[in-house]
Amino acid sequence: MNTRIAYIASNTFREAVRDRVLYNLIAFALLLSGAAILVGQISIDIEKLVVINLGLTAVSLFGVVIAIFIGIGLVSKEIEKRTLYTVLSRPVRRWEFIVGKFFGLAGTLVVNTFFMAVGVFAALLYVSHKFVRADALILVALYFIVLEFLIVCSLSLLFSSFSTPLLSAVFAFSFFVVGSFAEDLRGFARMAHGVTRWLALGAAYLVPNFSALNVIGSIAHEQPVAAQLILQNTLYALFYAAMVLSAAVLVFERRNLK
Amino acid sequence: MAAIDIQGLEKTYMVGFWRKQPKCALHSLRLTVEQGEIFGFLGPNGAGKTTTLKLLMGLIFPTAGCARILGREWTDPEIKAQIGFLPEQPYFYDYLTAHELLEYYGQLSGVPAKNRKRRVEEVLRQVGLLEVRGVQLRKFSKGMLQRVGIAQAILHDPSLVFFDEPMSGLDPMGRREVRDLMEQLKLAGKTVFFSTHILSDAEALCDRVAIIHKGRLRGVGAVADLTSSVQGKVELIWQGTQVPASLKLLGVECHLTGDTVRAVVAENQQDAAIDALRRERLRLIAITPVRTSLEDYFVEKLRSAETTAGRTA
Ligand SMILES: Nc1ncnc2c1ncn2[C@@H]1O[C@H](COP(=O)(O)OP(=O)(O)O)[C@@H](O)[C@H]1O
Ligand SMILES: [Mg+2]
Numbered sequence: 323m324n325t326r327i328a329y330i331a332s333n334t335f336r337e338a339v340r341d342r343v344l345y346n347l348i349a350f351a352l353l354l355s356g357a358a359i360l361v362g363q364i365s366i367d368i369e370k371l372v373v374i375n376l377g378l379t380a381v382s383l384f385g386v387v388i389a390i391f392i393g394i395g396l397v398s399k400e401i402e403k404r405t406l407y408t409v410l411s412r413p414v415r416r417w418e419f420i421v422g423k424f425f426g427l428a429g430t431l432v433v434n435t436f437f438m439a440v441g442v443f444a445a446l447l448y449v450s451h452k453f454v455r456a457d458a459l460i461l462v463a464l465y466f467i468v469l470e471f472l473i474v475c476s477l478s479l480l481f482s483s484f485s486t487p488l489l490s491a492v493f494a495f496s497f498f499v500v501g502s503f504a505e506d507l508r509g510f511a512r513m514a515h516g517v518t519r520w521l522a523l524g525a526a527y528l529v530p531n532f533s534a535l536n537v538i539g540s541i542a543h544e545q546p547v548a549a550q551l552i553l554q555n556t557l558y559a560l561f562y563a564a565m566v567l568s569a570a571v572l573v574f575e576r577r578n579l580k
Numbered sequence: 581m582a583a584i585d586i587q588g589l590e591k592t593y594m595v596g597f598w599r600k601q602p603k604c605a606l607h608s609l610r611l612t613v614e615q616g617e618i619f620g621f622l623g624p625n626g627a628g629k630t631t632t633l634k635l636l637m638g639l640i641f642p643t644a645g646c647a648r649i650l651g652r653e654w655t656d657p658e659i660k661a662q663i664g665f666l667p668e669q670p671y672f673y674d675y676l677t678a679h680e681l682l683e684y685y686g687q688l689s690g691v692p693a694k695n696r697k698r699r700v701e702e703v704l705r706q707v708g709l710l711e712v713r714g715v716q717l718r719k720f721s722k723g724m725l726q727r728v729g730i731a732q733a734i735l736h737d738p739s740l741v742f743f744d745e746p747m748s749g750l751d752p753m754g755r756r757e758v759r760d761l762m763e764q765l766k767l768a769g770k771t772v773f774f775s776t777h778i779l780s781d782a783e784a785l786c787d788r789v790a791i792i793h794k795g796r797l798r799g800v801g802a803v804a805d806l807t808s809s810v811q812g813k814v815e816l817i818w819q820g821t822q823v824p825a826s827l828k829l830l831g832v833e834c835h836l837t838g839d840t841v842r843a844v845v846a847e848n849q850q851d852a853a854i855d856a857l858r859r860e861r862l863r864l865i866a867i868t869p870v871r872t873s874l875e876d877y878f879v880e881k882l883r884s885a886e887t888t889a890g891r892t893a
Contacts, residue, residue, distance in 0.1 A: 404671050408733075411667075412660050413690060579640060
């Protein structure tokens with residue numbers, strides 16, 4: 323990798339750590355251990371189901387919130403505070419800055435997700451006292467969650483490169499919510515007619531398809547995930563994030579700094 | 581090869597709520613700075629100095645025109661390794677320490693890893709921040725940030741530096757140090773291009789200056805040449821409380837402070853004024869030339885520009 327991108331990425335990671343972003347892990351740990359202890363007292367059959375469902379959903383939500391809250395400031399805050407002046411007056415290309423920021427944020431989320439995953443497995447061990455083969459499916463769900471984060475990171479960065487943090491947050495959350503229902507939206511769109519159909523289809527395919535990336539429900543019931551879906555989701559997420567990042571670069575390359 | 585060759589650089593901002601109203605901050609600027617010069621870019625606030633520097637750094641894009649820096653297109657990213665930039669009122673990542681920031685900027689500028697630590701310490705010492713190198717920048721005062729700004733601009737040993745208002749936010753000692761530093765850079769064969777709105781900052785230091793006002797270049801040359809057209813003034817101080825009648829006749833304004841009188845007279849009235857004091861046997865304490873401030877220079881220059889414009893109309 324281009325060394326400047328690596329330096330920018332690691333500085334972005336350092337900023338997140340110093341801004342105490344990883345403290346969210348404490349809240350996550352409290353939530354998860356509280357839930358594990360609680361369901362451990364109620365029933366035998368569904369406790370595992372609850373821990374997996376709740377744990378993975380929390381991993382996803384915590385991560386999305388972090389991705390959006392850091393991502394929306396990554397470019398606009400640097401323009402606002404003028405910290406960019408002394409970066410872009412060095413041999414740093416504007417696209418390198420965007421890509422470096424992306425990898426820094428994505429790296430932060432991967433590290434955060436790693437610790438959360440450890441927490442989920444610990445909670446699982448606590449309620450069921452052993453691991454079974456099917457628990458490996460949790461890793462697939464976690465992988466999909468990371469793919470989801472890549473898309474959310476790229477979107478936040480895109481909005482950050484032309485909009486204020488507040489508006490960027492609104493845009494990013496809207497994309498996240500609508501994207502979570504992307505498959506329903508596609509279904510509705512196909513039932514419509516005429517211009518509405520094309521507009522709805524366009525919108526349904528424009529938002530990221532987070533429903534395809536969400537396998538939490540099915541793996542909690544120990545249903546296997548097709549290898550084809552893993553490949554498909556990987557390609558989709560990488561392609562989507564790359565497209566959005568390219569758009570962010572295009573916007574940022576033309577932007578006059580304040 | 582000139583260090584900087586600005587060819588008709590122009591910037592119009594769109595202002596107003598709908599960004600429909602054009603506001604020309606820089607009118608077709610043509611300017612050449614030679615290598616090894618200390619070049620002062622002077623103008624009152626809002627003249628277009630920062631706009632020019634931001635254009636040259638590629639932070640904003642010109643409406644028209646182009647420039648060459650060190651013989652290359654100014655948009656060429658490669659030249660950035662050879663130039664240093666101190667922005668106006670600089671601000672940095674405040675979660676980093678001074679040392680970490682410079683280390684990071686050294687990485688971005690391609691300073692080889694084996695020299696980096698030594699070089700960072702060297703510039704920290706040069707700007708007097710070695711003691712506080714481990715302190716987070718959020719705890720730094722404005723003057724200290726200005727010093728960090730200078731350190732990061734010279735960190736990678738550039739052959740051309742751009743300083744935007746380098747003396748602002750500094751105490752008299754700091755200003756002196758910055759002046760010395762610019763002289764050292766010149767001695768080392770570097771080119772220094774800096775902006776200021778204070779003429780005296782430039783006077784002793786610059787080989788040449790350019791004067792810009794309302795986005796238009798008003799003159800380029802040595803400071804003395806530019807200000808020679810402006811009428812000089814002299815301040816006279818004498819003992820006593822008396823003002824000779826002939827001085828009053830000259831229309832000189834006198835200020836009484838304790839048992840001395842202070843008067844400012846035009847240079848060509850100086851002799852007449854001194855003669856008048858002698859005749860009255862008043863004891864002269866001091867004669868000091870009054871420096872023309874840039875503001876005075878502009879008032880003078882603009883007034884003459886307006887009257888000539890009025891005459892031709
Ligand atoms: N982003 C901007 N949008 C609109 N007008 C601007 C902007 N930046 C600067 N200006 C205007 O351009 C003129 C020149 O500003 P500037 O270059 O900052 O002056 P200086 O640095 O000489 O004090 C000023 O009138 C200023 O108001
Ligand atoms: Mg300025």
